[in-house]
Amino acid sequence: MDSAQIYSSTLEQLNKTVVRLTSPEWDAKVQGAPPEQRQKALAELLRVQHARLVLANAALQEIAEQLKANEQNLLDGQKALQAELDKLATVEAVLTAIGSLVNVVARIVPLI
Amino acid sequence: MANSHLKQEISTSVSTYRRSHLCSVLTALFLAGLPQITSGCAAARLTQFHNFSQAGAAYTKATQAVLDEAGTAAIEADSLIAQKGRDGLRSADERRQFIIGENQELRKRLVLLGDIGRHGRLLQSYFEALAALADPKAPATLGTAAQGVFDSIGGLSPTIKSASLGSVKIGDRIPQATNFVVQVFKAKALENELKARSKAIERELALQEAAFTVITSTLETDLAVQLQLEETEDVIEPFAAPKDLPKGWAARREEILRARVAAASSKAAQEAAAKLRESFVALVENRLSEPSIAGIIAAINSMLNSTEAIKKATVIQ
Numbered sequence: 001m002d003s004a005q006i007y008s009s010t011l012e013q014l015n016k017t018v019v020r021l022t023s024p025e026w027d028a029k030v031q032g033a034p035p036e037q038r039q040k041a042l043a044e045l046l047r048v049q050h051a052r053l054v055l056a057n058a059a060l061q062e063i064a065e066q067l068k069a070n071e072q073n074l075l076d077g078q079k080a081l082q083a084e085l086d087k088l089a090t091v092e093a094v095l096t097a098i099g100s101l102v103n104v105v106a107r108i109v110p111l112i
Numbered sequence: 113m114a115n116s117h118l119k120q121e122i123s124t125s126v127s128t129y130r131r132s133h134l135c136s137v138l139t140a141l142f143l144a145g146l147p148q149i150t151s152g153c154a155a156a157r158l159t160q161f162h163n164f165s166q167a168g169a170a171y172t173k174a175t176q177a178v179l180d181e182a183g184t185a186a187i188e189a190d191s192l193i194a195q196k197g198r199d200g201l202r203s204a205d206e207r208r209q210f211i212i213g214e215n216q217e218l219r220k221r222l223v224l225l226g227d228i229g230r231h232g233r234l235l236q237s238y239f240e241a242l243a244a245l246a247d248p249k250a251p252a253t254l255g256t257a258a259q260g261v262f263d264s265i266g267g268l269s270p271t272i273k274s275a276s277l278g279s280v281k282i283g284d285r286i287p288q289a290t291n292f293v294v295q296v297f298k299a300k301a302l303e304n305e306l307k308a309r310s311k312a313i314e315r316e317l318a319l320q321e322a323a324f325t326v327i328t329s330t331l332e333t334d335l336a337v338q339l340q341l342e343e344t345e346d347v348i349e350p351f352a353a354p355k356d357l358p359k360g361w362a363a364r365r366e367e368i369l370r371a372r373v374a375a376a377s378s379k380a381a382q383e384a385a386a387k388l389r390e391s392f393v394a395l396v397e398n399r400l401s402e403p404s405i406a407g408i409i410a411a412i413n414s415m416l417n418s419t420e421a422i423k424k425a426t427v428i429q
Contacts (some may be wrong), residue, residue: 004281004284007276007279007281008279008280008281008284009279010279011276011279011280012279014279014368015279015330015333018193018333018337019336019337019340020354022193022196022336022337022340022341022344023193023340024343024344024348027344027348033134039199039200040197040200041196041200042197042199042200043197043200044200045196045197045200045202046193046194046197046200046201046210047191049190049193049194049197049214050210050213050214050217053190053214053217053218053221054213054217056217056221056277056279056330057217057220057221057276058276059274060274061274061280088219112209112210112213
């Protein structure tokens with residue numbers, strides 16, 4: 001996969017994730033979770049939104065090498081996250097999968 | 113027959129979009145051009161270039177509304193997410209850092225949308241110059257003016273090509289070049305201009321098409337986020353709470369549900385850009401027809417329709 005494809009698929013996954021994390025279904029799930037998880041869910045929503053904006057504005061030629069260097073982690077992270085978003089089994093599992101992907105993105109573009 | 117069809121189409125657009133200022137502008141432009149379409153072939157060339165220039169102006173005004181909507185949707189989605197997730201940040205410093213970072217990224221997005229709008233307006237100026245060049249009495253300085261506009265367009269396109277929105281680089285969505293041959297025109301200045309720059313202009317129109325393909329995808333995501341958060345806040349939570357429903361709850365619910373459908377079908381801008389490019393090639397080949405112009409009108413109307421529906425439904429309550 002070339003760096004443009006890795007870039008697109010990662011951004012696409014972040015877009016799908018932010019749409020899922022703002023859905024009424026996810027909101028209902030989070031409302032039933034313990035307070036610590038609720039707080040973490042809100043923090044992860046902000047991280048995903050920030051990551052998608054920063055990555056979308058990044059110049060591809062400047063991050064192409066880092067994308068290639070992290071290719072496998074990004075692809076695994078996307079796959080695992082999408083599987084959790086599809087199942088929506090537990091809040092904790094979704095948050096763990098989000099954290100894994102966003103942490104890899106943070107190695108490529110500086111995130112807050 | 114074709115004329116009556118065109119008149120009917122324009123008439124439909126008048127009744128459907130009476131409320132919209134943009135539509136009034138669009139309609140006025142085409143009604144002004146209509147007598148020229150229907151006149152014989154004496155000034156056929158002038159008419160073709162004039163009508164194309166009018167179509168370009170209507171396209172630019174309508175796409176500006178889409179660009180505005182894309183900027184608004186990005187900011188509103190981000191604001192709603194920030195409000196929703198604010199409690200997820202523990203300290204004032206974390207919250208400050210977050211919102212400063214978001215503002216910075218949103219400003220970059222708005223600059224890019226502004227560049228795409230400027231690129232469209234420059235193309236419109238170029239088409240106006242072509243329409244003037246179609247007149248055999250056009251002064252020689254018009255060719256220089258057209259070149260100046262073209263240079264400005266060329267100065268903007270590398271930035272747009274290399275930019276990304278949604279999940280794709282705009283440059284990766286540029287459609288393949290169309291093969292065409294510049295026809296012989298009696299107005300030599302026009303022919304020379306088209307021979308010198310029409311292939312490059314076709315590429316600039318393809319860039320517009322690519323930009324709106326990408327804008328559509330990011331607009332859909334931002335609107336989905338916005339509408340989902342509003343659905344939770346305005347529809348689901350009031351319904352779930354053991355209290356009386358707020359006044360206007362049912363109407364708000366309908367607006368949100370209808371807007372979700374409008375948001376999912378906002379591809380009209382890229383269709384209008386594609387039709388403008390096709391029509392430009394037909395113009396250069398001296399075969400621009402009424403159905404081509406009617407096709408652009410239909411696409412522009414559809415773009416306005418979709419933008420208006422989205423705007424109506426996403427007004428923050």
